Amino acid sequence: MIKIAPSILSADFTRLGEEIRAVEEAGADYIHIDVMDGHFVPNLTIGPLVVEAIHRVARQPLDLHLMIEPVEPYLSEFAKAGADSITIHVEATRHLDRALQHIRELGCQVGVALNPATPLQTISELLPLLDRVVLMSVNPGFGGQSFIPYLLPKIRTLHQWIRDQGLTIALEVDGGIKVDNIAAAAAAGADTFVAGSAVFSQQDYATVIWQLRSSAENAYSG
């Protein structure tokens, strides 16, 4: 099953509640929320207070992508704010296993994200602990960047690992996903797609989400 997760980073923040309802009505499966700290990544976005406000209007699960370091002190606050899934970066913690266990204890889905240049081997033993792996296909920090082509073989390898181990893990690709390249990522084995600028740059969210979903569904390798 293909999942489309619009990233609100490219939404109109003066009308955030309306934007969230609009993408939900247009078919969004998750609301992807990019939390940035100006330290792990060169940008600042939102904190638990805004996540809590989003939680009050959203109907779909909140897919939190934490680009913050340190991350451990904030996990329980984001869980309390209404996160359904919390994804942390491999590069942002020294004790990844401990942090992932903490997310599980907080009752959220457990995700890890890898920067483009971070090898898959950093998580090879961890797969059984995970609900999702987020492969960054841009350097994190900003919306509207271009998909990095060397991600495709990385997606293929991870998909193979997940299949070989018989696990159920969402393989999410984040960054530069557009209607014209989502098929390649789906053919490589990704099943969950973050799309920020591709969705919010359009007037008609339903059409672009449908185009993304159907291109991915047709290409998905299964």
Ligand code: DX5
């Ligand atoms: C980048 C963020 C992405 C980004 C996606 O650091 O994690 O979620 O907002 O935006 P687009 O789809 O515009 O690349």
Ligand code: ZN
């Ligand atoms: Zn993200």
